[in-house]
Amino acid sequence: MTNPAHNTQAQFFQNLRTTLPSYTSMVDEVAETLNVSVDSAYRRIRGEKLLDFDELKLLCQRFNLSLDKFLSLNTDSIMFQGRLNTYHEDAFKNWMDDVLAQLNLVNSFSHRHVYFLVKDMPPFHHYYHPVLAGFKFFFWMKSILYYDSLKNERFSLEKNYFAPYQDITHKILRVYNKVPTSEIWNEEGLNTTLRQIEVYHEMGLIAHSEITLQLYQCVLEVIDHLEKMAENGKKSMFGHAPTEDSAEYRLYLNEIVLGDNTFMAEIGETKITYLNHSVLYFVGSIDQKFNEGMFRNLDNLMKKSTLISGTGEKERKQFFNKLRKKVQAKIAMVEVEK
Structure with a gap:
């Protein structure tokens, strides 16, 4: 027996x-x-x-x-794993290392796909432009991780905040561009980044108005790049066309639901759901029932959304033009101040 x-x-x-x-x-x-x-x-x-x-x-x-x-226990508990916010000067580097490790894990599977229910523009897209990436790194370290070394510092281009993380940023982008991805967006997806630039400008935490304008211009250039990826239905490095290694990029527009930055990875026969916490951090679960429910929700949202990558040219152009108008309105406000 x-x-x-x-x-x-x-x-x-x-x-x-x-x-x-x-x-x-x-x-x-x-x-x-x-x-x-x-x-x-x-x-x-x-x-x-x-x-x-x-x-x-x-x-x-x-x-x-x-x-x-x-133990096959029928409980309502769901197990999550992840890192907590830490307050030391290596916290951001550790976070970047963890992001790279998670992407490498996903990319190691022959069957892989990532789904992103967007509330804020995914962090990977900020990395496309070095100046915008430098600002985001500065913001995260100063206002989220509370680096003592940045307590009395303003963002400027004289000190390159991107440079110390340039190598790992490029590694993250290279791996990310090999992972097929579906993103569900709406027009609110840019608001967080635009608000961060605006608030830092108003608080005098950006050294000069010209830098604020340059940051907004960087956002416009990232929008242009995202539109090209959506048009091609393929990921690519900033300013470059897709390559043979470029993964599929599906962009969905949902005008009703505001996302919550839920991130799901499908690897082999397993799914992992990552939920956002403490602004930067995520906790993940491989709980089968939970992930099946999360995937059904994402699948239903995609079915009720408009696919604007590779098809839907009219809707795609309208969507990206609306994003550009948001940024141009911020630019106009700064230029009036000058």
């Missing part, structure tokens, strides 16, 4: 396998985590040797697995 404990353990390792990139050896990962030989790891994976509670804890912590799911 089959031992039920062995079946449960086999299901546990099947679930663990779905969290690993396709090129990763599960037996090697298990052996390293439990500090046992490869042969001993194989015996646990095959169910010949049962896991003890300490080993189960180590594996759950290492691979962000839910013990509820392992």
